[in-house]
Amino acid sequence: MTEALIGSLVIVVLVVGLTVGLLLLRSRLVPDTALDVAVNDALHLAARRGDKLLGVLHGGGVMIPAACGGSGTCGLCRVTVTGEGAGGPQATERGVLSARERRDHVRLACQTTLRGDCAVSVPDDILSAGGGFTGTVVSARMLAPLIREIVVRLPEDRSSEFLAGDFMQITAPPYRLDFGSIDVPPEFREAWEISGWRGLRAGSETEVTRAYSLASRPEDEGHAVFNIRLAVPPPGREDEVPPGVVSSWLFGVAPGDAVTLSGPFGEFHVQPTAREMVYVGGGVGMAPLRAMIHQELGKPGDRRIRYFYGARSAADLFYSDEFEALAAAHARFTWSPTLSEPAPGDRWTGKTGFIHQTLFDEMRAHPAPEECEYYLCGPPVMISAVLSTLARLGVERDLIFYDDFGA
Amino acid sequence: MTGLGSLFLTAAFVDNMPLTLFLGLCTFLALSKRPEAAVGLGVAMTGVLGVTVPLNHLIYQGLLAPGAWAWAGMPDLDLSYLSLIAFIGVIAAAVQLLEMILDRFFPAIHAAFGVFLPLLTVQCAILAGSLFMVERDYTLAQSLVFGLGSGTGFAVAVAMLAAIRTRLAYADLPAGLRGLGIAFVLTGLMSLGFASFAQMAAAQ
Ligand SMILES: Cc1cc2nc3c(=O)[nH]c(=O)nc-3n(C[C@H](O)[C@H](O)[C@H](O)COP(=O)(O)OP(=O)(O)OC[C@H]3O[C@@H](n4cnc5c(N)ncnc54)[C@H](O)[C@@H]3O)c2cc1C
Ligand code: FES
Numbered sequence: 348m349t350e351a352l353i354g355s356l357v358i359v360v361l362v363v364g365l366t367v368g369l370l371l372l373r374s375r376l377v378p379d380t381a382l383d384v385a386v387n388d389a390l391h392l393a394a395r396r397g398d399k400l401l402g403v404l405h406g407g408g409v410m411i412p413a414a415c416g417g418s419g420t421c422g423l424c425r426v427t428v429t430g431e432g433a434g435g436p437q438a439t440e441r442g443v444l445s446a447r448e449r450r451d452h453v454r455l456a457c458q459t460t461l462r463g464d465c466a467v468s469v470p471d472d473i474l475s476a477g478g479g480f481t482g483t484v485v486s487a488r489m490l491a492p493l494i495r496e497i498v499v500r501l502p503e504d505r506s507s508e509f510l511a512g513d514f515m516q517i518t519a520p521p522y523r524l525d526f527g528s529i530d531v532p533p534e535f536r537e538a539w540e541i542s543g544w545r546g547l548r549a550g551s552e553t554e555v556t557r558a559y560s561l562a563s564r565p566e567d568e569g570h571a572v573f574n575i576r577l578a579v580p581p582p583g584r585e586d587e588v589p590p591g592v593v594s595s596w597l598f599g600v601a602p603g604d605a606v607t608l609s610g611p612f613g614e615f616h617v618q619p620t621a622r623e624m625v626y627v628g629g630g631v632g633m634a635p636l637r638a639m640i641h642q643e644l645g646k647p648g649d650r651r652i653r654y655f656y657g658a659r660s661a662a663d664l665f666y667s668d669e670f671e672a673l674a675a676a677h678a679r680f681t682w683s684p685t686l687s688e689p690a691p692g693d694r695w696t697g698k699t700g701f702i703h704q705t706l707f708d709e710m711r712a713h714p715a716p717e718e719c720e721y722y723l724c725g726p727p728v729m730i731s732a733v734l735s736t737l738a739r740l741g742v743e744r745d746l747i748f749y750d751d752f753g754a
Numbered sequence: 755m756t757g758l759g760s761l762f763l764t765a766a767f768v769d770n771m772p773l774t775l776f777l778g779l780c781t782f783l784a785l786s787k788r789p790e791a792a793v794g795l796g797v798a799m800t801g802v803l804g805v806t807v808p809l810n811h812l813i814y815q816g817l818l819a820p821g822a823w824a825w826a827g828m829p830d831l832d833l834s835y836l837s838l839i840a841f842i843g844v845i846a847a848a849v850q851l852l853e854m855i856l857d858r859f860f861p862a863i864h865a866a867f868g869v870f871l872p873l874l875t876v877q878c879a880i881l882a883g884s885l886f887m888v889e890r891d892y893t894l895a896q897s898l899v900f901g902l903g904s905g906t907g908f909a910v911a912v913a914m915l916a917a918i919r920t921r922l923a924y925a926d927l928p929a930g931l932r933g934l935g936i937a938f939v940l941t942g943l944m945s946l947g948f949a950s951f952a953q954m955a956a957a958q
Contacts, residue, residue: 354833357817361840365847376854434861438868462861 382432385466387474394461400428401456404467411473412516412612414558414752417457419443423558423612424456432463479518479609480505482571484602489531490665491658492538493577494631495598496562498570499606507569511638512750513613514560515571517606519596523550526590529598535662544579549595557593560724560750561611562634564641571608573597574665576631615724615750617643622720622746623651627706627733629658629725635750636724637666644677652680653709657702657729660686661693683709702729703736716740723749758899765903768955771879772911773941773948778879781870782912783937792916794863795870796909798852800902802874803883806848807901810841810884811894834888841884842875849875879908911948915940 377396384392384403392407394400401417401424404410415421419439429452436449437458444453456467482499489495501507526547531539539545563572577598578591600606617624617639624643628636633656643652658664670682685705689695698705710716721742723733730751737747769775772782778799785795816822818840820832853871856864864871874880883904887897918940927936 349828350831350833353823353828353831354836357833358836358839358843361813361817362843365843369847369850372851373854376858435865437865462857 382461383464384461385464387468387471388466389474396462398461399457400426400433400454400459400461400465400467403461404456404469409469409474410479410516410609411456411469412514412558412610413457413556414514414516415457416556419455419458421558422455425453426456427452427468428454428456428459428465430463430465432461432465433459434462473612479516479607481605482608484600484604484606485570486602487600489535490574491663492535493579494663494665495575495577496665497573497575497597497600497606498567499573499608500570501608507563507567507571509561509563509611509638510613510616511642512560512615512617512635513611513638514558514635515573515608515610516556516558516612517573517593517597517608518554518556519551519593520554520607521550521552522596522599524548524595524599526595526598538662542579542582543585544577547579547585547590549590549592551592551596555592558612558752560631560634560638560752562637564638565645572634574631574634574637615722615748617722618720618748620720621648621650622718624653625706625710625719625721626652626654627702627721627723627725627729628654628656629702629729632723632725632729632750632752633666634724636722639722640670640673640680644673644680649679652677653683654681655683655685655702655706655709657685657687657705657725659688660690661695662690701732703732706733707736707740710740717742717746719746721747721749723747724752727751758895761896762899762903762906764955765900766907766910767948767951769904770907770911770948770951771882771904772908773945774952775879775882776945777882778877778908779941781874781877782908782915783934783941784870785867786912786915786919786937788866789913789916789920791863791866792912793909794856794860794866796905796912798856798867798871798874799879799908799912800905802845802848802852802880803901803905803908804898805901806841806845806880807883807887807904808894808898809844809848810837811887811892811897813840813844814888815894837884837888841881845880845884846875879904911944915944 380396382394382396384394386392386404386407386409390407390409392403394403401413411426412423414423420443422443433454436444436454440455440458443455480502482501484497485500486498487495526549527545559573559575561571562574563570575594575597578594580588580590615635626636626640636654640652640654643650654670664684664686667684674680674682683698683705685698685700685702686693686695687699687701689699717740721737723730730749734747771777772779781795785791814837818833818837820834821829823831849872856867856871883901887900892900915937919937922936
């Protein structure tokens, strides 16, 4: 009995003693000081030692994009930071930032812990864009079993101008959604029944923000068009893994609903050269490429444009009529959709196989594939297959531009 | 040579923690990519071992060892089975303190450590220092010297490995060996070298 008592006492006193000692040392070593973060020399934000820069900027209404939610993978929260207080780049940042960017004091705001005063510079339009704004859904329709087109009318005072390739951030409010209540058009019902998506439920207790590329055409003035892919759980894991938070919410919105947006932002843009352009897309990689192709074809000039788009079956192929019409109207544009698994009922007479194979077959006959510019957007497996195909064609990396949606 | 001097050298070279006893290899390999990080780790290990071994000695002899409570009329009381939990507590506090010091004064080293800094709490070489101290019945002075010696040995070894690995940046290695592969081979070779210290000690 005494032994147990003394033993417990010894350990308790020891742990309490260590804790008190650490607390004392901490208060001397880590002073809780107020810091000043200067943004573009125009705005001064108050912060505390140990705060993350991203949180300080967002708290101050500087809505820099952060598509991965601060996990250091999307690289969209790049800012230039000078001053002692930012410390050196973290290991997580080395994978994302190039050596040149690191030398130029570019940091990921979500990985920067403040230790002192610092000065941040962000693009001026982010500062003037202020926080988010509210748009109204004017139409929503399913294009493929898991892809929905959403058109949002922007407020009068906001220009719908953007550089093709840009994205906006959409914030979903706290919500609950029963997938049984999603209105699936008859042609996609079978796919939904077979995959058992009807039984899923999604929801969130907090606001969540994600990035979505603009798929708007010039004629969509005043509106923002999005192609949203529903992030369903991996097959067979429907019971453990919930569906994606924001994409599910967007599958539940209806015309008339309000949507909180911010942006546009982006770094994936058409280069101002005269080179031939080759676009390769899959899935919702359609969105930025569609905007780019429409903007390019609207410009005078004769830049040749090829668009390779891969889908599984005819049901997954969308906007096909639109691109056929563009190809008929513009001699400099060709559209090559390829299906990897056409369904028997598709009566598909076009190309079959994987999109990188179609690309290889066609570009091999090209006199100089290494002189073209390549714009890729799609699922990560497609991007990596296309990158190795382009390497086989002898294309240097500096002519390849891609958006992997932060994967 | 005096007893303490030779204890220091034995702890640092003959019983080198990573290369002779193969303790603490995870941090040893992970933080030996760049010399700055390696030197930082070496200093940190020396500091943590130099503090925790003597501190644990005091706690063990004063509170836990058989007979420690004889003054209170309980000569039979033996609390030594509580030593692991007490040692780990002290080590955890020392690592926490180290983290605060690095964060405050050496942010670059703090960033280089990454997740390996908190992991020092359960680093086997550090706990081994305290356990050897009990097993070998060191006095307080010996504990201090032993802790500092083991830490210095670790620092020397990791700095050497980092120096070699930096040079290897220019070597044309087979693809499969690059990175960790060659680091393991190097560790093995260095360990062979350190085995010669054991021979010297045995010959005396
Ligand atoms: C620049 C950019 C542009 C983009 N453009 C588009 C676009 O045009 N269209 C588009 O559809 N998307 C686009 N995205 C992707 C988009 O931002 C979102 O990442 C995507 O919609 C998923 O978000 P979510 O909130 O629905 O899913 P999340 O809630 O983030 O979940 C993602 C996935 O993880 C799974 N998951 C959830 N919890 C777990 C768990 N515990 N274990 C394992 N898995 C889990 C979910 O089932 C889901 O499949 C873009 C991204 C970037 C960075
Ligand atoms: S928010 Fe910082 S990298 Fe994505």
